[in-house]
Amino acid sequence: MRTTQLAERKSPERWLADFVGRLRRDDLAPATVRGYRYDLLQFLRWFSQAKGSSSRLEKLSILGLINYRQHLVRH
Amino acid sequence: MKAATVNRRLKALRRFCRWAQQNRLIKSNVALELKLVRTTRNTRPMGLTEPEVHSLLRLAGESGHGLATRNYALVQLMVQAGLRVGEVAALRIADVTARERSGLVRIREGKGLKAREVPLNATARRALHLYLDSRSGAAAEEPLFLSGRGGAMPTRTIQAVIAHLARRAKIDRVRVSAHTLRHTFALNYLRQSPGGICISGTVYEQIRDKLALDYQDLGEQEVKNIVRPVRAFRVLPQPGATAPRNIRRVTRKYVRPGIFLIAGPASIAAAVALVQHLVLRPASIPPPQTPALALPDKPSIAVLPFVNMSGDRDQEYFSDGITEDLTSDLSRLPGLFVIARNSAFTYKGKAVRVHNVSRELGVRYVLEGSVRKADSRVRITAQLVDATTDYQIWADRYDRPLQDIFALQDEIVLQIITNLKVKVLEAELTRVSRIPTDNLTAYDSLLRGEECLRHVVYETNKEANRRARQMFERATVLDSQYAPAFAALGATYFNDWLFQWNINPPNRWTGPSSWGNGRWPWMILSPRPIRY
Numbered sequence: 001m002r003t004t005q006l007a008e009r010k011s012p013e014r015w016l017a018d019f020v021g022r023l024r025r026d027d028l029a030p031a032t033v034r035g036y037r038y039d040l041l042q043f044l045r046w047f048s049q050a051k052g053s054s055s056r057l058e059k060l061s062i063l064g065l066i067n068y069r070q071h072l073v074r075h
Numbered sequence: 076m077k078a079a080t081v082n083r084r085l086k087a088l089r090r091f092c093r094w095a096q097q098n099r100l101i102k103s104n105v106a107l108e109l110k111l112v113r114t115t116r117n118t119r120p121m122g123l124t125e126p127e128v129h130s131l132l133r134l135a136g137e138s139g140h141g142l143a144t145r146n147y148a149l150v151q152l153m154v155q156a157g158l159r160v161g162e163v164a165a166l167r168i169a170d171v172t173a174r175e176r177s178g179l180v181r182i183r184e185g186k187g188l189k190a191r192e193v194p195l196n197a198t199a200r201r202a203l204h205l206y207l208d209s210r211s212g213a214a215a216e217e218p219l220f221l222s223g224r225g226g227a228m229p230t231r232t233i234q235a236v237i238a239h240l241a242r243r244a245k246i247d248r249v250r251v252s253a254h255t256l257r258h259t260f261a262l263n264y265l266r267q268s269p270g271g272i273c274i275s276g277t278v279y280e281q282i283r284d285k286l287a288l289d290y291q292d293l294g295e296q297e298v299k300n301i302v303r304p305v306r307a308f309r310v311l312p313q314p315g316a317t318a319p320r321n322i323r324r325v326t327r328k329y330v331r332p333g334i335f336l337i338a339g340p341a342s343i344a345a346a347v348a349l350v351q352h353l354v355l356r357p358a359s360i361p362p363p364q365t366p367a368l369a370l371p372d373k374p375s376i377a378v379l380p381f382v383n384m385s386g387d388r389d390q391e392y393f394s395d396g397i398t399e400d401l402t403s404d405l406s407r408l409p410g411l412f413v414i415a416r417n418s419a420f421t422y423k424g425k426a427v428r429v430h431n432v433s434r435e436l437g438v439r440y441v442l443e444g445s446v447r448k449a450d451s452r453v454r455i456t457a458q459l460v461d462a463t464t465d466y467q468i469w470a471d472r473y474d475r476p477l478q479d480i481f482a483l484q485d486e487i488v489l490q491i492i493t494n495l496k497v498k499v500l501e502a503e504l505t506r507v508s509r510i511p512t513d514n515l516t517a518y519d520s521l522l523r524g525e526e527c528l529r530h531v532v533y534e535t536n537k538e539a540n541r542r543a544r545q546m547f548e549r550a551t552v553l554d555s556q557y558a559p560a561f562a563a564l565g566a567t568y569f570n571d572w573l574f575q576w577n578i579n580p581p582n583r584w585t586g587p588s589s590w591g592n593g594r595w596p597w598m599i600l601s602p603r604p605i606r607y
C-alpha cells in the first residue's frame with residue numbers, strides 16, 4: 001500500500017522536518033514554529049518509547065493519542 | 076503538567092495529524108476526535124503592586140557593570156508602555172521619539188505582524204533619555220538595548236534580567252516574567268483611569284453580558300486610522316459611577332481590588348490594545364491623563380536632589396552627596412518605602428510641583444532642600460512635604476562650620492533622618508487612625524452618617540438620626556470589623572433614648588444576617604473618639 005510505503009521510507013525526523021517546512025511556508029511566526037517542533041519532538045520521543053520497535057506512524061490511533069494525553073496529564 | 080501546556084501539545088499534534096493525512100502518511104486523521112483537557116481559567120490577571128514595581132526599579136537602577144541606566148530604562152519602558160518582550164528586543168534607537176512634552180516608540184513588527192506606535196509618558200521618556208545619553212555616539216539603526224557583549228539584547232536575556240531583578244527584590248507573591256510587566260501596565264491603567272477606557276460597539280456586544288461593568292454610550296466617534304465613524308462606549312468599572320474624576324479621587328489613595336476581580340484577561344487585553352492603538356481623540360472625549368501611580372500601603376518618600384545654591388557648579392557633588400546619603404539611609408528604615416535614586420534624580424535642575432512628583436512616582440512624602448556653602452560655613456535647609464495635600468509637615472535649617480565635610484554630612488543626615496522618622500510616623504499614624512478601614516465605601520458611609528448625626532444634635536432631628544443609622548449600618552455590613560462605625564451606630568440608639576423617640580431600643584441587634592455568622596465583633600476596641 002502506498003501509505004505504508006511512504007511512512008516506512010521516512011524516519012520520524014524527516015516527517016518532522018517536512019512538517020516544519022510546511023509551517024514556515026504557511027508564514028507562521030518563528031516562535032510558533034519552534035513551539036510546534038518542540039511539542040512534536042516530545043510526542044515522538046514518547047511514541048517511540050511506548051511503541052518500541054513498532055513506532056511507525058501509520059500505527060498511530062486515537063487510543064494512542066488518548067494514552068499520550070493521559071501521560072501528559074499525570075506528569 | 077499544566078492543563079494549558081497539555082492542550083498546547085495536543086493542538087500541535089492535531090495540526091501534525093491533519094498534515095500527515097494530507098500527505099498520506101496516515102490513512103485517517105486520528106486526532107480529529109481527540110478531546111482537550113478542560114480548564115477552569117483563573118481569570119484574575121496578575122500584576123505587580125507599586126512597592127514591587129519600585130523595588131524592581133530600585134534594583135535595576137543599582138545594577139552593576141555600567142548596566143544601571145539600561146536596566147532601569149528597560150523596566151520603565153515595559154511598565155510604563157506595556158510592550159511585549161519581543162517588541163522591546165527588536166527596538167532600534169530610531170524607533171524611539173522622546174521629546175520634552177511627548178514621545179512614542181514605533182513597533183515595526185508586533186504580534187500577528189501588527190505595526191503600531193505606543194505613546195510614552197514622562198517617566199518612560201526620562202528613563203530613556205538617561206539611558207540614551209550614555210549611547211550618544213550610536214547610529215540610529217543600532218539596537219536600542221545592547222547586551223553586555225555589545226550585540227542586540229536577545230529576548231531571553233531581557234527575560235533573564237527581569238527574572239533576576241524579581242528574585243533580588245524577593246517578589247514571590249506572583250511569578251514575575253517580562254510579560255508580568257505588561258499586565259502591570261494594563262492593570263495600572265484600569266486602576267487609575269477607569270473613565271479613560273473606551274471600547275468599540277463590536278467589543279461592547281461581545282462583553283456586555285460577560286463583564287459586570289457599566290458602559291456609557293458615546294455615540295459615533297471619528298477614530299484615528301479608521302475611515303468610518305465607530306460607535307464607542309466608555310467603560311465605567313464602578314457600578315453606577317458616572318464621573319471618572321470622582322473615581323480618580325478615590326483610587327489615588329486606595330487600590331480597589333473589586334475592579335480586577337471583575338475585569339478578566341479580555342478587558343486587560345482590551346485595555347492594552349485600546350490604550351496603545353485605538354487612541355480615540357475627538358474633542359468630546361478628553362484624552363486620558365498620565366495615570367497617577369497608586370500610593371503604596373506603607374509610608375512612601377522621594378528625596379528630591381538638594382539644590383546647590385552656592386553659585387558654584389563645582390559644589391554640586393556636595394548637594395548630590397547629601398541627597399544620595401539621605402536616600403540610602405532612609406531606605407534602611409523598616410516600614411518606609413523610598414524611591415530609587417535614579418527616579419528622583421530625573422528631577423534634578425527642574426522646578427517641579429511636589430504634587431506632580433507624587434503622582435508620577437507614587438509617593439506620599441517628598442523631601443526637598445538646598446545647600447549653600449560660603450567661605451568656611453555651610454547652610455542646609457530641608458523640608459518634608461505631604462505631596463498629596465501640598466502641606467509642609469516639617470522644615471529645618473542646619474548652619475555649621477565647614478571643617479570635615481563628611482563628618483558634617485553624616486551629622487546632618489542623622490538629624491534629618493531622626494526628625495523625618497518621627498514626623499513621617501506621626502503623619503502616618505494620624506492618617507491611619509483617621510481611616511481605620513480599607514473599605515472606602517464603608518469609610519464614606521461613616522462620614523455621611525456623621526454628617527447626619529450633627530443635625531440630630533443641633534436640630535433634634537429624628538429623621539437625621541434614622542438616616543445616620545442607615546449609613547452606619549451600611550458601613551458595618553461593608554466592614555464587619557469597623558469599630559468607629561459600630562460605636563456611631565450605638566450613638567444613634569442612645570439618641571433614640573435621649574430624645575425619647577423610641578424608648579424601647581432593641582434588646583437584641585436585628586441587623587443584617589452577616590452579623591450573625593459568628594463574626595459579630597463583640598469586642599472591638601476603637602482607637603478613636605467619635606466626633607460628635
